[in-house]
Amino acid sequence: MLITCPYCGPRDLAEFTYQGDANRVRPDPASTDHEAWYDYVYQRANPVGDHKEYWQHSGGCRSHIVVVRNTMTHAVGSVGFAREHEERKSAARHKSGEKA
Numbered sequence: 001m002l003i004t005c006p007y008c009g010p011r012d013l014a015e016f017t018y019q020g021d022a023n024r025v026r027p028d029p030a031s032t033d034h035e036a037w038y039d040y041v042y043q044r045a046n047p048v049g050d051h052k053e054y055w056q057h058s059g060g061c062r063s064h065i066v067v068v069r070n071t072m073t074h075a076v077g078s079v080g081f082a083r084e085h086e087e088r089k090s091a092a093r094h095k096s097g098e099k100a
């Protein structure tokens, strides 16, 4: 499997480290909602099809990236820098009135 790092270009999967699901939203750090924190820390989806994931180009430029990978075929749909993904998630939360 090849992942196209936005900085380095196409590289082998062996240069990357999986960092987790990029769809989860961290609860407000001041929140004491144990159910929300339990879900955030322990509950994982097992989707079929396209899945947004954090990866790090640990064997290259060390950038944190977001990869849309099909869980059935491992085909990579899109790749972008994680900071841009986080900025979009933050803007969406502010737009909907949630705290960052």
Ligand SMILES: [Zn+2]
Pocket: 005, 006, 007, 008, 009, 057, 060, 061, 062, 063
């Ligand atoms: Zn890279």
